[in-house]
Amino acid sequence: MKQIAIIGASGYTGAQMTQLVDTESQLSVQGIYVSEGSADKHKPLSALYPAYSHLPYQISPLTEQAKQLIIADADAVVLATDHAVSLELAAYFYQHGLAVFDLSGAYRFADKNQYPKWYGFEHTQTDTLNDAVYGLAEWNATEIAQSKMIAVPGCYPTASLLALKPVAPFLTGTLPVINAVSGVTGAGRKAQLHTSFCEVSLTPYGVLGHRHQPEIATHLGHEVIFTPHLGNFKRGILATITVQLTPDTTTQDIVKAFAMYDNSPLVHVKHNAFPKVDDVVMTPQCHIGWKYDENNHYLVITSAIDNLMKGAASQGLQCIKIHFDL
Numbered sequence: 288m289k290q291i292a293i294i295g296a297s298g299y300t301g302a303q304m305t306q307l308v309d310t311e312s313q314l315s316v317q318g319i320y321v322s323e324g325s326a327d328k329h330k331p332l333s334a335l336y337p338a339y340s341h342l343p344y345q346i347s348p349l350t351e352q353a354k355q356l357i358i359a360d361a362d363a364v365v366l367a368t369d370h371a372v373s374l375e376l377a378a379y380f381y382q383h384g385l386a387v388f389d390l391s392g393a394y395r396f397a398d399k400n401q402y403p404k405w406y407g408f409e410h411t412q413t414d415t416l417n418d419a420v421y422g423l424a425e426w427n428a429t430e431i432a433q434s435k436m437i438a439v440p441g442c443y444p445t446a447s448l449l450a451l452k453p454v455a456p457f458l459t460g461t462l463p464v465i466n467a468v469s470g471v472t473g474a475g476r477k478a479q480l481h482t483s484f485c486e487v488s489l490t491p492y493g494v495l496g497h498r499h500q501p502e503i504a505t506h507l508g509h510e511v512i513f514t515p516h517l518g519n520f521k522r523g524i525l526a527t528i529t530v531q532l533t534p535d536t537t538t539q540d541i542v543k544a545f546a547m548y549d550n551s552p553l554v555h556v557k558h559n560a561f562p563k564v565d566d567v568v569m570t571p572q573c574h575i576g577w578k579y580d581e582n583n584h585y586l587v588i589t590s591a592i593d594n595l596m597k598g599a600a601s602q603g604l605q606c607i608k609i610h611f612d613l
């Protein structure tokens with residue numbers, strides 16, 4: 288039995304992670320935590336999320352004493368916290384010998400020079416960063432098994448990379464264009480004006496400047512144009528990607544490329560049929576649909592995930608299971 292501590296458990300991804308770990312027979316929740324000064328400390332999780340009334344967990348403040356207890360009792364820590372919070376906590380628990388599964392972006396770039404521009408901080412934890420691997424579960428299982436420092440990918444990068452990586456060998460100099468729409472839970476639980484009910488209306492944001500553009504480009508090995516949109520629904524991401532392939536690429540080449548997912552139970556690929564967000568909401572799955580025009584060599588791929596599941600918590604759980612060989 289592996290003991291998992293979940294930090295940031297009152298937030299959307301942390302609460303989802305708690306529910307997922309609770310259902311696993313070989314995993315146990317060591318404890319669930321928020322910041323020391325949190326308004327939610329000492330509350331039962333079910334007080335925040337009545338849907339989790341069957342879960343017995345009480346939220347604890349992450350005091351010095353709680354950290355010592357985690358180090359003594361837990362095998363792994365899930366960080367469902369803001370990037371700047373994860374930056375410090377990941378290094379702290381990793382250096383104390385625990386496996387760390389960080390849902391934030393604090394360890395997703397190997398190059399520390401990327402962080403000031405995209406995350407607004409200097410990466411001060413270079414020893415831990417050097418050992419970090421990117422937890423794209425279907426692609427990096429060997430690395431995830433071998434390292435105790437796993438940077439779980441972002442939600443948009445997960446949807447985009449699962450769709451694009453199989454066809455990477457056929458890309459040309461023309462940049463793939465990714466248009467993606469996310470549900471509002473993607474922005475987290477804390478109140479913000481732009482995610483309040485009366486303000487949300489389908490719109491692009493972060494145009495030519497979102498931090499997931501370099502994350503996708505880095506882990507694809509090819510520059511991309513990425514435009515995220517906020518949609519007026521709670522959960523889910525739909526990314527539609529248009530890409531020009533080399534002139535000798537055939538439909539059969541693409542069929543073969545996506546066949547790499549034939550043994551991946553969580554990725555479903557269809558030719559000439561496209562997914563809907565509702566097909567994947569509340570599931571750990573990624574659904575991909577594609578169509579190719581052999582005359583102009585343009586491929587359109589659509590990828591759908593639940594941002595809190597395959598885009599965060601359930602991919603984190605996949606990484607935990609790969610890492611501990613469960």
Ligand SMILES: NC(=O)C1=CN([C@@H]2O[C@H](COP(=O)(O)OP(=O)(O)OC[C@H]3O[C@@H](n4cnc5c(N)ncnc54)[C@H](OP(=O)(O)O)[C@@H]3O)[C@@H](O)[C@H]2O)C=CC1
Binds near residue numbers: 390
């Ligand atoms: N939402 C999504 O779809 C996705 C989110 N992510 C990433 O996952 C992380 C969590 O996101 P999300 O769940 O949406 O965020 P939320 O804002 O919903 O939750 C953040 C959690 O962190 C806690 N927290 C804040 N400061 C500290 C601290 N110093 N110590 C311990 N706990 C702290 C908060 O509680 P309190 O403030 O009360 O202490 C809360 O429980 C972020 O890095 C995000 O970028 C990644 C993929 C998808």
Ligand SMILES: CC(=O)N[C@@H](CCC(=O)OP(=O)(O)O)C(=O)O
Binds near residue numbers: 391443474515517
């Ligand atoms: C709708 C919305 O606001 N989405 C978030 C992405 C959430 C996510 O994936 O966070 P990471 O940065 O940890 O990957 C955003 O665009 O910032």
